[in-house]
Structures are given as structure tokens and as C-alpha cells.
Amino acid sequence: MAGAARPGPGAASGRRSPWSLNNPRVRAAVYQAVLVAAVVLGVWYLAANTAHNLEVRKIASGFGFLDREAGFEIGESPFTEYSAADTYRKAFVVGLLNTFRVALIGVVLATLIGTLVGLARLSHNWLIAKFASGYIELIRNIPLLVQLFFWYAIISENLPGPREAANPLAGVYLSNRGIAFPVPESHPVHLWLGVALLAGIALTWLLARWARARQARTGQPFPIFSAGAALILGLPLAVFIAAGAPTALNTPRLTGFNFTGGGVLTPEFAALLAGLTLYTAAFIAEIVRAGVLAVDRGQFEAAAALGLRPRRAMHLVILPQALRVIVPPLTSQYLNLTKNSSLAVAIGYPDLVSIANTAMNQTGQAIEGIAVIMAVYLSISLSISAFMNWYNKRIALKGARR
Amino acid sequence: MSAAPPGTGWAPIVWARENLFYSVTSSLVTLLLAYIAWQVLVPFIDWAVVNAIWSAPDSKPCRAARGVGACWALITEKHRFILFGTYPYEQHWRPTLCILLLLALYVVSAMRRFWRPALAGLWLTGLAAIGVLMWGGLFGMAYVENERWGGLMLTLLLATFGIAAAFPLSILLALGRRSDMPAVRVVCIGYIELIRGVPLISLLIMASVMLPLFLPEGVSIDKLLRAQIAMILFAAAYLAEVVRGGLQAVPQGQVEAADAMGLSYWRKTMLIVLPQALRVAIPPLVNTFIGFFKDTSLVVIIGLFDLLTSIKVAIVEPAWSGFGVEAYLFASLVYFAFCYAMSQYSQNLERELARGKAHYLREN
Numbered sequence: 158m159a160g161a162a163r164p165g166p167g168a169a170s171g172r173r174s175p176w177s178l179n180n181p182r183v184r185a186a187v188y189q190a191v192l193v194a195a196v197v198l199g200v201w202y203l204a205a206n207t208a209h210n211l212e213v214r215k216i217a218s219g220f221g222f223l224d225r226e227a228g229f230e231i232g233e234s235p236f237t238e239y240s241a242a243d244t245y246r247k248a249f250v251v252g253l254l255n256t257f258r259v260a261l262i263g264v265v266l267a268t269l270i271g272t273l274v275g276l277a278r279l280s281h282n283w284l285i286a287k288f289a290s291g292y293i294e295l296i297r298n299i300p301l302l303v304q305l306f307f308w309y310a311i312i313s314e315n316l317p318g319p320r321e322a323a324n325p326l327a328g329v330y331l332s333n334r335g336i337a338f339p340v341p342e343s344h345p346v347h348l349w350l351g352v353a354l355l356a357g358i359a360l361t362w363l364l365a366r367w368a369r370a371r372q373a374r375t376g377q378p379f380p381i382f383s384a385g386a387a388l389i390l391g392l393p394l395a396v397f398i399a400a401g402a403p404t405a406l407n408t409p410r411l412t413g414f415n416f417t418g419g420g421v422l423t424p425e426f427a428a429l430l431a432g433l434t435l436y437t438a439a440f441i442a443e444i445v446r447a448g449v450l451a452v453d454r455g456q457f458e459a460a461a462a463l464g465l466r467p468r469r470a471m472h473l474v475i476l477p478q479a480l481r482v483i484v485p486p487l488t489s490q491y492l493n494l495t496k497n498s499s500l501a502v503a504i505g506y507p508d509l510v511s512i513a514n515t516a517m518n519q520t521g522q523a524i525e526g527i528a529v530i531m532a533v534y535l536s537i538s539l540s541i542s543a544f545m546n547w548y549n550k551r552i553a554l555k556g557a558r559r
Numbered sequence: 560m561s562a563a564p565p566g567t568g569w570a571p572i573v574w575a576r577e578n579l580f581y582s583v584t585s586s587l588v589t590l591l592l593a594y595i596a597w598q599v600l601v602p603f604i605d606w607a608v609v610n611a612i613w614s615a616p617d618s619k620p621c622r623a624a625r626g627v628g629a630c631w632a633l634i635t636e637k638h639r640f641i642l643f644g645t646y647p648y649e650q651h652w653r654p655t656l657c658i659l660l661l662l663a664l665y666v667v668s669a670m671r672r673f674w675r676p677a678l679a680g681l682w683l684t685g686l687a688a689i690g691v692l693m694w695g696g697l698f699g700m701a702y703v704e705n706e707r708w709g710g711l712m713l714t715l716l717l718a719t720f721g722i723a724a725a726f727p728l729s730i731l732l733a734l735g736r737r738s739d740m741p742a743v744r745v746v747c748i749g750y751i752e753l754i755r756g757v758p759l760i761s762l763l764i765m766a767s768v769m770l771p772l773f774l775p776e777g778v779s780i781d782k783l784l785r786a787q788i789a790m791i792l793f794a795a796a797y798l799a800e801v802v803r804g805g806l807q808a809v810p811q812g813q814v815e816a817a818d819a820m821g822l823s824y825w826r827k828t829m830l831i832v833l834p835q836a837l838r839v840a841i842p843p844l845v846n847t848f849i850g851f852f853k854d855t856s857l858v859v860i861i862g863l864f865d866l867l868t869s870i871k872v873a874i875v876e877p878a879w880s881g882f883g884v885e886a887y888l889f890a891s892l893v894y895f896a897f898c899y900a901m902s903q904y905s906q907n908l909e910r911e912l913a914r915g916k917a918h919y920l921r922e923n
Contacts, residue, residue: 189742196746203773210772282585283578284592298898299891300853303867307891310883315626496758503860510760523768530761538756 207524216521223249229515231507233423245516249529252512256533259426259508260495263433267494268487270434271441278446289442296439302500304436308428309504319415328408330416335423337409337416346400350393357392361385382472425506429498437494441487448483481552485545492541496534509533607888618878630882634889637873641889644709644864650701654712657689661715669904671911682723689716705783709864711893713783717855717865721790722798722848728791729798734828736803747799754796759857762789767861786858794851801847805840806832838912845905849898856894866893 178184211218223246230241234251235258278289296304313333317323322332328339341347361384368379409419422430452475460470502511510530517526580586610628612620614635621630634641643654664685667673693716696702708716735747754762766789771779780788809832817827837844856867864872870890874880 185740189740192746193742206775207772210774210776213776281578281581282588284589288592288596294899294902295895298849298853298895298902300856300867300894302856302859303887303890303894306867306871307884307887310887314881314883499758499760500857500860502760510758510764514764517764517768523765523772527761527765527769530764531757534758534761535753535756 214521218522218524220525222516222520222522222525225520227516227519229519231512232505233426233507245520248512248516249509252507252509253533255506256495256498256501256508256510259429259433259501259506260498263430263437263494263498264491266430266434267437267441267490270438272445273442274438275442275445276449278442279449293439293442296436297443301432301436301497302503305428305432305500305504308431309424312424312428319411322411322416328406328419330409330411332416333424334415335421336427337419337421339406339408340420342403342405342407344400344403344405346397346403349396349400353392353396354389357389360392361388364388423506425501425504428504429501429506432500433494433497436497437490440490440493444483444486444490448479451482452478477552484548484552488541488545488548492538495537499530499534618882621882629888630885631889633873633879633882633885637869637879640710640873641866641869642710643712644869645707646709646712647701647703647707650695650703653692653695653700653703654708654710657692658712658715660685660689660692661719664719686720686723705781708783710869711866713864714852714855714866717787717790717858717863718848718852720787721794721855722851724791725794725798725851728795729802730833732795732799733802733806736799737806751796751799754793755800759790759793759854760860762793763857763861765789782861783863786861786863790851790855790858793854794847797847797850798844801840801843802836804843805836805838808839809835841912842905842909845901845908849901849905852897852901853894866890 176183178187208218224244226241227243227245227248228241229248231239231248231251233255236254237247237251239247239251274289274292277285278293280286280289312335316331316333319330319332319334322330322337324330330337361381364379364384365381368381372378407418409416409421456474456478457470460474461467465473498508499510501508502514505511513526513530517523520526579589606627607629610624612624612628612630612632615621615632618630618632621632624630639648639651642658643651646654664682667681668678691697692700693708693712694703694705732747732751735743736751738744738747763786766785767782770785770788774780813831813835814827817831822830855865858865859868859871862868867890870886874882874886
């Protein structure tokens with residue numbers, strides 16, 4: 158092979174023929190060209206096949222179907238009114254809202270339960286630690302889908318009908334139609350409560366900025382935690398009392414074969430929420446445990462030696478270090494929970510995937526349906542990873558950039 | 560204050576005092592938890608064991624014991640169906656043999672002394688033998704089309720073939736993601752992030768409704784293979800990230816030493832980098848395998864006949880409907896047995912590998 162000829166004495170490697178395949182840069186360029194060509198050709202081949210198949214099956218491609226009448230009912234749509242006469246676009250929006258609804262509530266509950274269980278597993282009390290680790294091992298080793306079916310079976314098969322509904326608390330009814338519970342009678346003050354809450358959060362944020370700046374300038378600490386809590390809880394409370402504290406409740410009543418009034422968690426929603434929450438909580442518990450264990454014991458001792466009281470030591474020394482370990486895997490658990498909420502389709506909760514599935518079966522617009530699903534989930538996961546990058550940059554150890 | 564020195568007295572009492580009743584709060588919590596456990600466990604054991612109906616020709620005794628005892632008779636009655644789906648009844652020895660063969664392969668692969676290149680050959684032979692046994696049509700065995708495969712057998716097949724095919728693909732993807740060539744890197748990153756960003760269900764739905772559109776007219780792939788392809792593509796993206804973690808753990812000096820010896824890229828990768836990277840990555844790989852094994856249950860949504868589907872179908876029949884709790888508890892038990900075994904194995908392995916590493920790391 159001519160290319161393999163040993164270069165003569167004094168010949169630098171750069172003197173090799175620039176077009177020889179022995180030149181690593183040429184080789185790299187060739188490999189990449191081949192790969193790109195293969196990918197482009199593959200995509201083109203699939204696209205051509207698809208176009209041909211669509212033509213043969215007489216399916217019009219494009220998102221025009223979104224404006225057509227959907228013609229199917231959706232079991233629950235708590236945020237907007239929806240009927241079968243609405244468009245597919247509206248149906249997709251309802252599905253998206255349902256996905257967000259279960260995911261948001263699930264994230265909050267799973268974080269609470271997961272943190273509790275994770276700390277419980279670190280407890281000195283043998284029984285608590287064993288309970289926690291038993292829970293984690295059990296839940297993590299059973300597929301989520303099986304757990305969803307299990308909860309759904311418990312609710313729909315084993316709870317009594319509405320007429321014999323279990324009534325564990327006044328106004329709360331458990332039956333195979335779901336969980337009915339009282340909600341506050343709607344009142345104009347509710348809007349102002351929300352405004353007060355937002356104002357409290359905004360003021361706390363401003364106050365925290367000011368406190369940080371002052372502490373940096375003068376060294377004087379400010380009790381930002383209690384002040385913030387007072388603002389966030391106190392403002393809405395003040396508004397509530399100022400409005401005369403309306404406490405009228407809308408209690409569910411049995412009329413005919415089901416409950417009317419009050420709030421209702423459907424069996425599908427309750428099963429999905431229970432399954433997602435308990436499943437994700439087991440993973441979050443392990444993350445929390447690892448985060449706490451990652452903080453060196455010496456850090457507790459050093460903080461104590463500096464004379465920091467336990468609460469301030471926790472706040473200033475331990476938590477920031479533990480959170481650095483906890484937050485990245487935690488956000489990916491939130492993402493997993495959101496993606497797992499798509500299992501709703503198996504028990505009939507109308508989330509985005511389930512509605513897209515129905516729409517695809519009705520219209521044959523498979524590509525568009527899948528495109529909607531993928532676009533939604535990709536944007537969720539991209540926004541979460543953007544947040545992650547921002548957070549990582551914020552908490553990165555100064556000067557320890559690698 | 561005069562307290563007894565710690566650790567004196569009868570050992571169980573000492574242990575209980577140190578671990579259960581070391582303070583007032585802890586004693587209260589212990590008692591409360593013990594009370595709750597008693598309240599929950601005793602009725603559960605009564606229901607699941609003492610009053611349970613273990614076998615019955617029909618569901619009448621179960622209906623009579625409703626709410627008092629569990630109906631395991633459902634499982635006894637349908638166990639063949641749950642294990643093998645609709646595989647022809649008189650041929651059940653074939654999937655049985657396959658399950659045993661698969662279990663043997665798992666056990667052999669779990670033993671470190673068999674971790675050598677010949678293991679790959681063993682796997683290829685084993686999988687080929689399983690294919691022959693399941694399909695038949697050779698050596699006087701009747702042909703069984705794969706629409707009739709099902710039950711636990713199908714779950715194991717989906718998981719095993721999925722991992723066996725996804726693993727090599729994931730290594731290529733991980734290497735590609737760390738490549739110096741920008742185009743290769745972009746393609747690999749794009750693939751991995753795209754797949755990891757969407758739920759598995761959407762891939763399965765895509766495989767069942769969109770894949771037929773992708774293929775030229777007249778070519779069709781059956782449902783099982785389509786789902787298997789989707790699962791392979793899905794698993795490869797997740798495994799690739801684990802393998803990448805392993806690759807990052809290989810010290811740069813090893814790569815430079817290989818370069819200095821004049822090894823080509825592939826020789827360097829195969830002889831120096833991958834053996835070290837995969838060794839580090841084995842525990843997280845096993846964890847990903849566990850996740851993948853659990854995820855095979857999702858094929859129920861596109862109507863494949865795996866373990867979970869056959870359990871679901873078993874209680875659709877009116878005679879046995881209404882025993883969902885028992886059915887899904889049994890499903891949980893089967894999945895748990897496999898996943899728990901794998902996770903214990905992975906934890907042991909992690910400890911074992913860390914033991915050898917501890918000394919080496921301290922020196923660094």
C-alpha cells in the first residue's frame with residue numbers, strides 16, 4: 158500500500174499527502190460525511206415511504222384536523238368547559254392541563270413524602286428506619302403501571318357504591334365513584350387571597366435581596382425566614398379576615414346515584430395521583446438520604462465550633478451543601494414524574510397522551526398526534542434542563558469549575 | 560445522675576434500649592408505629608393467608624369469602640395462562656425450557672468468574688436456542704407464530720432481547736457522544752436527548768401506529784417486533800448515558816498511555832478504555848436493567864400479551880372479574896422477585912468492586 162510507506166528521514170508528519178486516508182483529519186472528515194449522508198438518506202427514505210403511504214391511504218397530512226370537531230367526551234376537565242362539539246385543539250389543551258394538574262400536585266406531594274421517608278431512613282430509631290427502607294425497596298421494585306392498576310382496582314372494585322359510601326370525616330365520602338369532599342363556597346375574596354399570596358411572595362423576595370445586601374455591607378443578619386413566613390401567610394390571612402372570614406362550605410350531597418356539589422377526585426385521578434406520588438417519593442427519599450449523607454460530619458462539628466446555633470448551622474452550612482447534591486437528581490425525578498403521568502392512558506385518565514391517542518385513532522393523523530406529544534414533552538424536559546443549568550451555575554463552587 | 564453504663568445487661572434489651580427506646584419521643588414513636596403495624600399486618604395476614612382460598616374449581620367460594628379472604632384460586636386456576644399466554648397448551652414444555660434456559664443464562668452472567676469473552680458466545684448460542692424452541696418448525700417441533708407468545712415468557716423475552724440488542728448500540732452511542740468529530744457528536748447527542756426527553760409510551764404508540772407508515776408498501780413487521788424495536792431504541796439512549804459515566808471515570812492517563820503505545824482508536828477502545836469503563840459502570844447498568852425490566856410492562860398499552868396483560872385478561876372473564884387486587888398483588892410479587900434479586904446483586908457487586916478500589920483510591 159502506497160499510503161503505508163514509511164516517511165523518509167526528516168519528513169514531518171505534516172508532509173504526508175493531505176488527501177491520504179492515513180491523515181487523521183481526512184479520515185475524520187470522511188467518517189462524518191458518511192454518517193451525515195447515512196442519516197440524511199435514512200430520514201429521506203422514511204419520509205418518502207411515509208408520504209407514499211399517506212397518499213395511498215388518502216390521509217391528508219398537516220395540522221388542519223385540529224380545527225375539526227373532536228366528537229368525543231372527556232371524563233374530566235376541571236379548568237375549562239369542554240364538550241364533544243369542541244375542536245381537537247381544545248381537546249389537546251384539556252389533556253395538557255390535565256397532565257399539568259396531576260404532575261404539579263404529584264411533584265409537591267412526592268417531595269413532601271419523599272423527604273420525610275428519606276430522613277426517616279436515616280433515623281436512629283430502628284423501627285422507623287426499617288419501615289422507610291421497606292417502603293423504598295417495595296415501591297421501587299414494582300413497575301409503576303402495576304401499582305396504578307392496583308390502586309385503580311382498590312378504588313373501583315373494593316370501595317362501596319355512592320349510596321353506601323364510607324364517610325371517614327364529616328363531608329368526605331369515599332366510594333367507587335371517587336373521593337367527594339367539601340370545598341369553600343365560591344366567594345369574590347378568593348381572587349384577592351391569590352393576589353395577597355403573590356404580593357407576599359414578591360415582597361419576601363425583595364426583602365431577601367435587601368437583607369442579603371445589608372448583611373454583605375454591615376454584617377448584620379436579618380431574620381428573613383420568619384419575616385418571609387409572616388408575609389406569605391399573614392397577608393392572605395389579613396385579607397381573609399378583612400373580608401369577614403367567609404367559611405361557607407359547598408358539601409357534596411348524594412342525589413340519585415352519585416354525589417353533586419363539593420369537589421370530586423375521580424377514581425382515575427386518585428389512582429394516578431396515588432401511584433405517581435408514592436412511586437416517585439421512594440426515589441426522592443433515596444436522593445434526600447444521599448444528599449444528607451454527602452455532607453461531611455466535620456461540617457456539623459465545624460459549624461458548632463464556630464458557635465452557630467443548630468438552626469443557623471443547618472441553614473447556612475448543611476442545607477446549601479446537601480441541596481447541591483440533591484437538586485440535580487431531584488429535578489430529573491420531577492421530569493420522570495411528568496413523563497410517567499402519561500401512563501394515565503392505561504387507567505383512563507384523560508391526560509395529553511390519552512387524548513392524543515384517541516384523536517389519532519379517530520383521524521388517522523398518527524404523525525401529527527405523535528408530533529404534538531413529543532413537542533410537549535421535549536419542551537418540558539428542555540425547560541427543566543435549562544433550569545438545571547441555571548441552578549448548577551448559581552450554586553457551583555466558586556473557583557472549582559472543571 | 561447515675562445511669563447504667565451503656566451496653567450492660569441482656570443483649571436484646573440493650574439493643575432495644577439503644578435502638579428503639581433511647582428517648583421519650585423515640586419510645587412514643589416506636590410504640591405508635593408498632594401499634595399501626597399490628598393494626599395493618601394482622602388483618603392483612605388474615606386476609607392473604609389464613610382465610611384465603613387457594614384453589615377452587617370456580618369463583619363461587621371466592622365470592623362467598625369476599626372481603627374476608629383473598630382469592631388466590633384465581634392464580635392457581637390461570638397460572639398456565641399467566642406464565643405462557645396463549646401458547647399452545649400441549650407445547651408448554653417449550654417456553655418452560657426457555658424460561659429455565661434464560662434463568663441459567665442470568666445466573667451464569669452474574670458470576671464474576673464467567674466474565675470473559677466466551678460469555679458473549681454463550682449468550683448468542685442461548686438466545687438462538689430460545690428462538691428455535693419458541694418458534695419451532697425444526698426438529699419435529701410444531702411452528703408457533705409469535706402472535707401466540709405471551710405471559711411471563713414474553714416479559715422475559717422482551718427484557719432480555721431488548722437489553723442484549725440495546726447494550727452494543729448504547730456503547731456506540733456513548734463513544735460517539737465523546738467523539739472528537741463534531742458531526743458524530745451532534746448525531747449521538749441529538750438521538751440520546753430526543754429519546755430521553757419523551758415518555759416510553761409515546762415511542763411505543765409511535766412504533767405501533769407510525770412504523771407501518773415508514774416502511775415501503777407491502778413490507779410489514781409484526782407487532783411484537785415493532786414494540787421490541789421501540790424498546791431497544793429507548794433502552795439504548797438510557798444505557799448510553801450510563802456507559803458514558805463509566806467512560807468518564809477512566810483516567811485520562813490510561814488513554815494517553817494507549818496513544819503512546821501507538822494503538823489505533825478501536826484497539827485502544829476495546830483493549831484499554833471499555834474494559835475499565837464497563838467495570839465501573841456495572842452497578843448503574845444493573846439499575847438501568849431493573850428500570851427496563853419494569854418498563855416492559857408498558858407494552859400492555861399497545862396490546863402485547865406480556866405478564867401484566869395476561870393477568871389483566873385473566874380477570875376480564877366475568878367468572879373471575881372483581882379480583883383485581885389479588886391479581887395485581889400477584890403481578891407485583893413476580894416483578895418484585897426479579898427486580899429485588901437484581902438490585903441486591905447490584906448492591907453486592909458495588910461493595911465488592913469498591914473493596915478492591917478503596918486502597919487504590921486512597922493512594923491517589
